[in-house]
Amino acid sequence: MNAQLSREIRLKNRPDGLPSESDFELAEVAVPLVGDGEILVQNIYMSVDPYMRGRMVDRKSYVPPFQLNQPLDGGCVGRVVESNIDQFQVGDFVLGRSGWREYFISNGTGLVKIDPNVAPIQAYLGTVGMPGLTAYVGLLDIGKPKEGETVFVSAAAGAVGSIVCQIAKLKGCKVLGSAGSDEKVSWLLEEAGVDAAFNYKKVDNIIAEVGKQCPKGIDVYFENVGGVHLQAALEHMNTYGRVVMCGAISMYNATKPVPGPPNLFYATSKQLTLQGFIVSDHLGKLPQFYADMGKWLADSQIKWKETIVEGLENAPQAFIGLFTGNNFGKMIVKVGD
Numbered sequence: 001m002n003a004q005l006s007r008e009i010r011l012k013n014r015p016d017g018l019p020s021e022s023d024f025e026l027a028e029v030a031v032p033l034v035g036d037g038e039i040l041v042q043n044i045y046m047s048v049d050p051y052m053r054g055r056m057v058d059r060k061s062y063v064p065p066f067q068l069n070q071p072l073d074g075g076c077v078g079r080v081v082e083s084n085i086d087q088f089q090v091g092d093f094v095l096g097r098s099g100w101r102e103y104f105i106s107n108g109t110g111l112v113k114i115d116p117n118v119a120p121i122q123a124y125l126g127t128v129g130m131p132g133l134t135a136y137v138g139l140l141d142i143g144k145p146k147e148g149e150t151v152f153v154s155a156a157a158g159a160v161g162s163i164v165c166q167i168a169k170l171k172g173c174k175v176l177g178s179a180g181s182d183e184k185v186s187w188l189l190e191e192a193g194v195d196a197a198f199n200y201k202k203v204d205n206i207i208a209e210v211g212k213q214c215p216k217g218i219d220v221y222f223e224n225v226g227g228v229h230l231q232a233a234l235e236h237m238n239t240y241g242r243v244v245m246c247g248a249i250s251m252y253n254a255t256k257p258v259p260g261p262p263n264l265f266y267a268t269s270k271q272l273t274l275q276g277f278i279v280s281d282h283l284g285k286l287p288q289f290y291a292d293m294g295k296w297l298a299d300s301q302i303k304w305k306e307t308i309v310e311g312l313e314n315a316p317q318a319f320i321g322l323f324t325g326n327n328f329g330k331m332i333v334k335v336g337d
């Protein structure tokens, strides 16, 4: 072992309800020496994502649960600082899955070199990364919007939602977005170019508001939130509408099972398609996504917001902030330079 130290965040307790900072622990470990066929990466940015809440529960799911007293992991972007692998040079930027720590050793498996000339490196955790692909696949492959149709997006100013809104506009749809602050609503209207948006925390009745804003009904609902948002969408879906079941963040901290929407029978009477998906099952779409997103970015047709929290020690707070809407666009933690 050499003298270099790396800080990491570990899961101390499995949270009950909304996580608190005391559920996490900051620890220091020595950085191991770099062996043959290995590289040392210094993380610069790491991602906090809503799905990580599910991994804090000890249950079988599409990703294994985090282990207690072990460092968490997740998307990260870093710089190669030592290399014993020909394909990686010192100074290369890489996208990996070893977030929540300052340094990590890798044999290169699962690491992707990224080009800082295409987009700022942290965007590989957002618009040109997993959330961007989620928006792309979810809207286009599952939602299948047609020109002139109405698309309703919840958590519309978030990492996924903000990109869904703009791709739907590029496809010639009418777009309604729901978000949790007036500032987010203004950005959606003025920058993202949606047709209508509302602050769900300020309206008296979300169901009535969605009806008012979608006089021709909804053809595609991009579901990020669950609860009343799903109920509102079902209420106003058109026949043969598609509900893209991407996420349900309002339910992730529930301490007991949350009942489904009372109007679910509309799925039958309106002949709706409700389809869930997990982005990691659609990695085959990456080349097409990079091609389309690269063009849209080059043409300034997609805009994005990001909230950058400074310091690994503040990663738990950044993560918890996802559940109170502290992020505007992608929530990212800066862990190094």
Ligand SMILES: NC(=O)c1ccc[n+]([C@@H]2O[C@H](COP(=O)([O-])OP(=O)(O)OC[C@H]3O[C@@H](n4cnc5c(N)ncnc54)[C@H](OP(=O)(O)O)[C@@H]3O)[C@@H](O)[C@H]2O)c1
Pocket: 049, 050, 051, 130, 131, 134, 155, 156, 157, 158, 159, 160, 161, 178, 179, 180, 181, 184, 224, 225, 245, 246, 247, 248, 249, 250, 251, 277, 278, 279, 280, 322, 323, 324, 325, 326, 327, 328, 329, 330, 331
């Ligand atoms: N299926 C997949 O493969 C996949 C992949 C990535 C993400 N997702 C899902 O997509 C959704 C968005 O993820 P993201 O990474 O883009 O996060 P995000 O939207 O950037 O951040 C979460 C946002 O959710 C909103 N929110 C939090 N609690 C809420 C509540 N109780 N009611 C309504 N809104 C609430 C907040 O915005 P406001 O200020 O608007 O409240 C917050 O900013 C999540 O449900 C996530 O699990 C799914």
